Amino acid sequence: MLDWNPELYSRYEDERTRPARELLARVPLAEAAQVVDLGCGPGNSTELLVQRFDGATVLGTDNSEPMLVKARERLPQARFELSDIGSWEPEMRPDLIYANAALQWVPDHEHLIPRLFAALAPGGVLAIQMPDNRQEPTHRLMREVGGEAPWAQAIGNPEKMRTPLLSIEGYYDLLADKAAMVDVWRTAYQHPMESAAAIVEWVRGTGLKPFVDPLPGELQSSFLAEYERRVALSYPKRSDGRLLLAFPRMFIVAQRAA
């Protein structure tokens, strides 16, 4: 299991919360009694759910205890539990199962996603957002540098930690024959970044972890230096001197018949 660093993860909280908000904006529920935030992290997405569904029972789950500590501090009114999404089962049928930037770490979407959908209350909504950036330079370059000496041996196969995504039509197909409504879309955000170092810091909090964490100290430094060098070559300076970090994300919202 990755050792998540809530401070590092939260440094780009505004940018990371935007897709969480946009996902929630498409949830067609006027009210909800039981709401679950799967993979809640430090609670930024859970806070959106608490604000939107006044009076709902809100549960956040995560498999990182440091993240849950932050979430409990932030939202004493919600309940938080340590659990793995892959084996999680709700106690009561939720009106909303919300998973923002979480399911990309959980395998077997073909079974996982229909199982989560089937756990909903009638009229309930499953709402999912996942980064879709494996083909972006940031993530191509992680694999490229991580596959070279002297880093490759300690890293092993970091890609096995992250689940290959289906096509967006594939997610539609998983749910459309069971759902009253399915809405899928993909947004490529473009985040202006001050430097290649800032891009490395961004991914250091999430996608880069399985590459860097297994390395001994001095190999971490050399890996990060070489990775940053190649990032700088792949992101040209724009007219204001900044770099544009393209960050595509996939969104899925599906509602059960009432």
Place this chain on the structure above:
Amino acid sequence: MLDWNPELYSRYEDERTRPARELLARVPLAEAAQVVDLGCGPGNSTELLVQRFDGATVLGTDNSEPMLVKARERLPQARFELSDIGSWEPEMRPDLIYANAALQWVPDHEHLIPRLFAALAPGGVLAIQMPDNRQEPTHRLMREVGGEAPWAQAIGNPEKMRTPLLSIEGYYDLLADKAAMVDVWRTAYQHPMESAAAIVEWVRGTGLKPFVDPLPGELQSSFLAEYERRVALSYPKRSDGRLLLAFPRMFIVAQRAA
């Protein structure tokens, strides 16, 4: 000039208004005195602006009188004027210039967009959304069928009506060195459609017009039949029997320094 049909255009108004809402949601203004909706069509986007900026003076412009008639019926509290975006100049510096699904019909973005930005009041915002679907099967197939006999001769070069878009980084570059903030992104919506005929009906209201309008009656029918046949082949049925119409759109929001 195209003869726009407000009823046909409005048939997919929910789907067409969604990007207008999402664009407006990213406009970082608490209030605005002067608001302009360039290419307002039947007024669905103008209505969003009127709702958001209570007390603002709202002007809608369009180059189609039938569209303006509808817009005036819908929003007697706003002002609407017939004009071309390419030569439009504001009487007073606007706090918001909003152009939803309009600038793709206006040439020379390299000059047009900086010129609109320069017309803003200090702290003002330029907000643009444009379809980016020229490489989608719907639009590839228009060009393909429209380039064949017996239709090609009457159609001429319909692509000259629509402006080729810059890359999203290109739009960032046009504004980033002049702006306090630039936010660009691209969203590919996936609209579930009942049939190939429904997809043809959708594009019939906009992108297909420059292909169909110049044709004499019987060639219109044969063109539409052949086009629909090829659309059906390019959009496979999903698990619920529907077709997914991918519809990518580009968004640009830029704010002047206060």
